[in-house]
Amino acid sequence: MTFSYLRKTGIALLCCVASLTASAQTKSNFKSWAQTPPMGWNSWDAYGPTVTEAEVKANADYMAANMKNLGWQYIVVDIRWFVENDKAGGYNQTDPIYVMDEYGRYLPSTKRFPSSANGKGFKPLADYMHSKGLKFGIHIMRGVPVKAVNEKLPIKGTNGITADKIYTTAMQCTWLKDNYTVLADKPGAQEYYNSIMELYASWEVDFIKIDDLSRPYHQGEIELIRNAIDLTGRPMVLSTSPGETPIAKADHVKEHANMWRMVDDVWDIWKDLTHLMKVAQPWYSYISPGTWPDCDMIPLGRIAIRGERGKDRMTRLTKEEQYSLMTFFTIFRSPLMFGGDLPSNDAFTQSLLTNKDVLAMHRDGTDVKQLFMENGQLAITSRNSKTGQRYIALFNIGDTGNANVSVNLKDLGLSGKVKVKDLWTGAASTQTDATLSRSIAPHASVLLSISN
The missing domain is CATH 2.60.40.1180 (Golgi alpha-mannosidase II)
Structure with a gap:
């Protein structure tokens, strides 16, 4: 055994230990990334799977000009930004045209996000948000793309492991078939999640909403995701979705995510709010800096412009119901992710989002109890x-x-x-x-x- 070999092996081991140490330190610090409940805008309620770069920027411009000084800061591009031909009102699941790199990692559709051309991904859009003093987020589905599995695409960071070696059809998302479940204990599984988080970190993403994690609760994939985010060294807030997250997993989820959904989607229907109030009852004791039970997006203002449910409209909730929704979300200290189109806000809707006394309660509240x-x-x-x-x-x-x-x-x-x-x-x-x-x-x- 030569000195050269020993030297190289020692250096490799030191690098490995340093990487694991850095990951452990990052994991211990992730709760510091959201000391107050995140506040922002999400494209889903208004635009479903079809939001464009121009619409995202328009909402960012409005937030920067009218809301940033009150703590609103995240702009989140929701579902299927990597599909070229999705249509308003639902999902085009029969013949989706995916945009993907050679490692089976989704890339933004240049038709909807022209600044992502030439391999730039979401970096230019993130730069735009950061130039406004805002933060940028994206939505993804858990799992590995079906297309990557079928084409046996290589997993970045492995020696010859391909996507078809880490998947199972078991527990595939029932309402969106883009991805397969990742088998958490398979060689290459951690590397796959590492590869996508590495990509998002290179785009300077600040927030990641990951869907189909919580119902049922995919503990293995959640742990892979936490490890992968930590390995990047970038503070990317992790939001798990949708609910109902099982209360039996409360201790686990608060050690791996910054926010987690308590219910399925909340729409502009009164019964959705009362259901949320009931489901929230066991979660009060878990409201804590860095880890937030999540009430879902705020379905107020102008929604369903090209959304999933119903036609283009102002919210169907009465003014009293809108006050009740905002009162519950804010005293509960839920993350606040507005779902309406911000530039379409009327004065009443804007007043619900910019009341300084209410936002001070939301920001500085503690000992929240029913x-x-x-x-x-x-x-x-x-x-x-x-x-x-x-x-x-x-x-x-x-x-x-x-x-x-x-x-x-x-x-x-x-x-x-x-x-x-x-x-x-x-x-x-x-x-x-x-x-x-x-x-x-x-x-x-x-x-x-x-x-x-």
């Missing part, structure tokens, strides 16, 4: 981590008749004379009664701050 959910009534409280003031959200989730929704101030740690402010209207008052009570119409809510 006080009760019974008889068509819901009460949630939190505390401002900086000022100590208490917040209380009261909901009438029943369908008929006003409800007197009440809480005892001592349950909020308050007594005596208190100052009360309605965060949506700005109206202020004082009270000395030990019970705080409001008469609330069906589907409506009240959001208050309370302090001595």
Whole structure:
């Protein structure tokens, strides 16, 4: 055994140890990437699988000009940006034209994203976002492309392992057949996820929403993804989708993802919100800096321009229902991903997204707790981590008749004379009664701050 061989082997081992150490350090730090709930825009509710570069930039321009100063920062391109011929209103699954490199990694369609031409990928679009002081995100499906498997494309970073060696047809996504499941214990499986995260890091992606991970819960692939992101050294926020994420996996998901969906898609239907409120009940204790139970996108403003469900419209939720949705999302401290077309916002929609008092509660809240959910009534409280003031959200989730929704101030740690402010209207008052009570119409809510 020569000195040269020993020297080379030693260097290789040191490099391996250094890489693993860097990965471990990154993994331990990933929760610092989203200390407050991420806030941004996602293309899905308005544009389905057909959003274009011009539309993405238009929403970014609006956010930069009107919302960035309030904490809104992510612009996320949702599903199937790598398909040339998707159509509005659903998925073109019969004859998709995929854009892919020699390693089976999806690339943006140049028809929809012209700046991605000549192998540039999403780097130019990410550069545009960063020049605006924003952050850029993409959506992908879990798994390895069916096309890569069928064509036995090589996996980057392996010695001859091809895509057909790491897949199974078991648990293939039931609603979109682009990809197969990756067998997490197969040689080449980790390298495949490493290769795509390496690509996204080279594009300077800041946020990755990965679909079909949570229902059912794909623990093996989630671990491969976490490892792959960490290996890049780039802080890319990881969002798993869709729900319902099983509460039995709560401890696992919070150690691997920054945010995870609690439910399937929330649309502009009242029952979607009440279902979310019920499913959210076991998740309150998991609300924590860097790891956020996710209520889904905000289906307000102008949606379904070329979306999946329904025709081009302003949200079907009433104004009171819209207040209730935003009140629940913000006091719960869910990530806020607006689904409507931002340049189409009317004054009311914009007011829901830019209320400074509400956003301060969302940003600085802590100790989020449900006080009760019974008889068509819901009460949630939190505390401002900086000022100590208490917040209380009261909901009438029943369908008929006003409800007197009440809480005892001592349950909020308050007594005596208190100052009360309605965060949506700005109206202020004082009270000395030990019970705080409001008469609330069906589907409506009240959001208050309370302090001595």
